[in-house]
Amino acid sequence: MSAAKAAVTKTTVTKNGTPRPPRSSRAGGGSAAGAGAKAVPAEPWTPREAEEYYGFRRWGGSHFSVDDGGLLRVHPLGDQRAIRILDIIREAESMGIRPPLTIRVQDMLRRRVIQLNEAFRAAIRDEEYAGRYRGVFPIKVNQLREVVEEILDAGEQYDFGLEAGSKPELLVALALLENKNALLVCNGYKDDEYIRLALMGRRLGKQTIIVIEQLSELDAIIRLARETGVAPHIGLRLKLTTAGEGKWADSTGENAKFGLAATEIVAAARKLKRARMGDALRLVHFHIGSQVPNIATIKKAVAEAARYYCELVRMGFPMGMLDVGGGLGVDYDGSRSNFESSMNYNMEVYARDVVANVKSVCHRCNVAVPDITSESGRALVAPHSILIFEAVDRIVRGDLASEPLRGRHPVIVREMEDIYRNPSRLDALERLHDARQKRDEAHSLFNLGYLGLEERAEVDRLFWLTCRDIRAKLPASAAAAPDDIAALDRLLAEQYVCNFSVFQSLLDHWALDQLFPIAPVHRLDEKPTQPATLVDITCDSDGKVSDFIDVEDVRHTLDLHPLVPGKRYYLGAFLVGAYQDIMGDLHNLFGRVNEVHVFLEDDEADGFYIEETIEGSTTDKILGMIQYSADDLCRMLKRQIDRATRNDEVKPREGVALLETYEKLIRSKTYLVTGGGKRK
Numbered sequence: 001m002s003a004a005k006a007a008v009t010k011t012t013v014t015k016n017g018t019p020r021p022p023r024s025s026r027a028g029g030g031s032a033a034g035a036g037a038k039a040v041p042a043e044p045w046t047p048r049e050a051e052e053y054y055g056f057r058r059w060g061g062s063h064f065s066v067d068d069g070g071l072l073r074v075h076p077l078g079d080q081r082a083i084r085i086l087d088i089i090r091e092a093e094s095m096g097i098r099p100p101l102t103i104r105v106q107d108m109l110r111r112r113v114i115q116l117n118e119a120f121r122a123a124i125r126d127e128e129y130a131g132r133y134r135g136v137f138p139i140k141v142n143q144l145r146e147v148v149e150e151i152l153d154a155g156e157q158y159d160f161g162l163e164a165g166s167k168p169e170l171l172v173a174l175a176l177l178e179n180k181n182a183l184l185v186c187n188g189y190k191d192d193e194y195i196r197l198a199l200m201g202r203r204l205g206k207q208t209i210i211v212i213e214q215l216s217e218l219d220a221i222i223r224l225a226r227e228t229g230v231a232p233h234i235g236l237r238l239k240l241t242t243a244g245e246g247k248w249a250d251s252t253g254e255n256a257k258f259g260l261a262a263t264e265i266v267a268a269a270r271k272l273k274r275a276r277m278g279d280a281l282r283l284v285h286f287h288i289g290s291q292v293p294n295i296a297t298i299k300k301a302v303a304e305a306a307r308y309y310c311e312l313v314r315m316g317f318p319m320g321m322l323d324v325g326g327g328l329g330v331d332y333d334g335s336r337s338n339f340e341s342s343m344n345y346n347m348e349v350y351a352r353d354v355v356a357n358v359k360s361v362c363h364r365c366n367v368a369v370p371d372i373t374s375e376s377g378r379a380l381v382a383p384h385s386i387l388i389f390e391a392v393d394r395i396v397r398g399d400l401a402s403e404p405l406r407g408r409h410p411v412i413v414r415e416m417e418d419i420y421r422n423p424s425r426l427d428a429l430e431r432l433h434d435a436r437q438k439r440d441e442a443h444s445l446f447n448l449g450y451l452g453l454e455e456r457a458e459v460d461r462l463f464w465l466t467c468r469d470i471r472a473k474l475p476a477s478a479a480a481a482p483d484d485i486a487a488l489d490r491l492l493a494e495q496y497v498c499n500f501s502v503f504q505s506l507l508d509h510w511a512l513d514q515l516f517p518i519a520p521v522h523r524l525d526e527k528p529t530q531p532a533t534l535v536d537i538t539c540d541s542d543g544k545v546s547d548f549i550d551v552e553d554v555r556h557t558l559d560l561h562p563l564v565p566g567k568r569y570y571l572g573a574f575l576v577g578a579y580q581d582i583m584g585d586l587h588n589l590f591g592r593v594n595e596v597h598v599f600l601e602d603d604e605a606d607g608f609y610i611e612e613t614i615e616g617s618t619t620d621k622i623l624g625m626i627q628y629s630a631d632d633l634c635r636m637l638k639r640q641i642d643r644a645t646r647n648d649e650v651k652p653r654e655g656v657a658l659l660e661t662y663e664k665l666i667r668s669k670t671y672l673v674t675g676g677g678k679r680k
């Protein structure tokens, strides 16, 4: 832990060693539905079954497990020491911090940094590679100060550095990165100011490397280097012919946004020599896109880049470094396949293949091997962050909610009733098709005015009951059933309304169909019996999650536990530490969520403490970003209330109360406050 870190006062120390007494009364009401009383008798479930169904071991490696009480535990270091997620939530709640909540497991972040560096160390040792590895963290993947600082602190012993892709990121990196042996790689579009900043880094003795992405940048660098008298270190970004793979494949190839083609590399090399700045050229760089699912792609790209490296050495440039960019994946679904949400390799294999391929190309070309750099972002930060949100309500099929119709029924209702009551006559598929046909008929009759609303509602109700009955009579997995039957799961799934915004917290799910593991963090000793999809609280119909990880393919529903009135139900979205944290937008003006940073307690088995809390956005702050001043809005509303009071439409005392409510709510958080009234 850094000195700066140690100086932060611990806000609280939680002794969560077993057994921890359940806390009953809590601000916000309603004790979390842990292993305590349950309203409906549930089918028991073993920790193994829960781990298997939600894939905790598959995508979580040794970092997640379920205890005998059905609670999900995180193992920050991948060893025996574990923290129950529900304990963290309760601790945060006792501090007034409610979900939606980001939990940062800081020790896990540190471990990933160490793992990556050790993987390269081991590969270098095994391959008897003559160069070293010095990685950099691309700030854009998670810019939060505590994240960047933690990475630098854990990486200090490995001379782990930073990568900046913009001027603001470079401003951060220059101030934060003090280790003179670590690299500071400067990517992205550059203007004179950006280049001046990078040169400032050189003046201060930092290993700042300006990577040229466009040929035009080179002129500016040469000009500014002369003007300031600072000798730059320069890298060239390659436009490889090896095409990427996965969602970000377009980052490479002929039409890539960045990088120099072979002709431009030659032009840049000549230009540098003519300017007598050949000494400046130190590095080649490539980036074939994020989350590369297939190791074969990486190997090919590395080999191609190594060829460029060797040629530039032969042309007489000092070189010394090869930067293999990002792309190291995260196995979001745990399938270890080359599916786009997965990867068919791991960190150790990645390091070994990078090192071995660089070595073999260099040996073949008779060129001394370079130091290797990687810009792995996703793989470092994705695992440490968990988004916790509460399922606050469910959208039941309205058709099932209605009461049976009394009295004499028209023929169409009786026919539907017959399909529902007498299943044995028909096989499942026939029955489903008949039911659909009857329902369509009923809708036509309704539209033409021959069927009343109540009768139509009865047909709908019977239709859904029939669907349920068909599903209930099928084996648990409908995978092998005809498509129409298999689709029943989706049709019958309930929508769980969750207090969060996909657009703020799971943006890649909406934008790129990226899958994240999602699972309840408690009640894992009960069999989840309700197929469900998730909807968020934005009023956007896209604000939903209806694709979930599965070992093969994608599931369209997730089995969850029935909501119990008065009990909270917490879900976690996992592996969300890369990109999601920062790219969220303000759709419906929902802001950043609350956040707690959790550390293992050194001197206690299974203990933890919350070192830092970051309050989510308040409404006035979000409004300020789009030019509304909360003070102005309050004044505007007050004017209207005053007028209403003058006109005797509102009593003065009530007017004061109305204004107070408005003023209070405009300064509070943007998400739902749950647990106030009675829940359905």
Ligand SMILES: *Cc1c(COP(=O)(O)O)cnc(C)c1O
Pocket (backbone or CB within 6 Å): 138, 140, 141, 163, 165, 187, 287, 289, 290, 291, 325, 326, 327, 328, 375, 376, 377, 378, 379, 578
């Ligand atoms: C985004 C980016 C990275 C990070 O990629 P990951 O796949 O997240 O590791 C690295 N280098 C460059 C140039 C990038 O743009």
